[in-house]
Amino acid sequence: MWNLFYNFFASAKSDNSPADALPSVDQMQDILDIKGVGFWDLSWLFWLVAIGLSIVLILLVVFLIYFFFIKKKSPQAIVLTPLQRAYLSLEELEKSQQASKLSVRDFYFRLSEIFRTFLEEELHIMAVEATDEELKRNLNVIERGQQNESGLNWLIEVNALAKYAKYEPNSEEIQKSLATCRDLINDFAGANAAKQGGPV
Numbered sequence: 001m002w003n004l005f006y007n008f009f010a011s012a013k014s015d016n017s018p019a020d021a022l023p024s025v026d027q028m029q030d031i032l033d034i035k036g037v038g039f040w041d042l043s044w045l046f047w048l049v050a051i052g053l054s055i056v057l058i059l060l061v062v063f064l065i066y067f068f069f070i071k072k073k074s075p076q077a078i079v080l081t082p083l084q085r086a087y088l089s090l091e092e093l094e095k096s097q098q099a100s101k102l103s104v105r106d107f108y109f110r111l112s113e114i115f116r117t118f119l120e121e122e123l124h125i126m127a128v129e130a131t132d133e134e135l136k137r138n139l140n141v142i143e144r145g146q147q148n149e150s151g152l153n154w155l156i157e158v159n160a161l162a163k164y165a166k167y168e169p170n171s172e173e174i175q176k177s178l179a180t181c182r183d184l185i186n187d188f189a190g191a192n193a194a195k196q197g198g199p200v
Contacts, residue, residue: 082121083189087182089114094178104169108162108177115155115181122192132156148187151180 080088093110096102102110116135119127125138139152158177161167169177 082118086118086185108159112159118185155180
């Protein structure tokens with residue numbers, strides 16, 4: 001009977017012992033081997049760099065294909081002489097005048113601008129900002145015949161009247177102004193080329 005009580009108390013003691021309730025070290029091995037959180041895992045950086053390099057490579061290939069195979073060589077810009085620019089500007093002015101896009105006053109302002117810009121670019125004299133008298137003095141160094149002298153005086157005079165005196169030349173005078181301006185431009189270009197020893 002004493003053995004029965006002893007066994008009962010011994011089993012009760014072993015069941016309530018905290019040391020016996022814990023698992024053994026071997027049983028806790030999977031808990032003890034827990035690894036820290038991978039804060040320094042940089043595999044995402046590798047993929048980010050790989051994707052970035054792939055995009056750059058694709059763009060480079062597309063650019064090279066476009067540059068060497070698709071893009072047409074643009075024609076080189078044609079450099080116009082002052083004479084050519086003046087002729088083109090006079091043609092545009094004449095078309096605008098014929099289409100009645102300009103008033104007579106605006107027409108003569110533009111005509112004077114074309115003529116003076118040509119003289120300044122071709123002869124390298126002050127013309128755009130010069131007064132009429134200063135322009136005549138600056139042109140005295142250029143050899144020109146009597147016909148050009150009278151044409152120049154007439155063109156300057158009719159320009160001044162149309163721009164500042166509210167004089168409205170008729171269509172014949174407008175056509176004469178264009179023709180006189182073309183002749184003067186051509187003659188001044190020819191005289192300048194002859195002076196420099198080049199072709200007209």
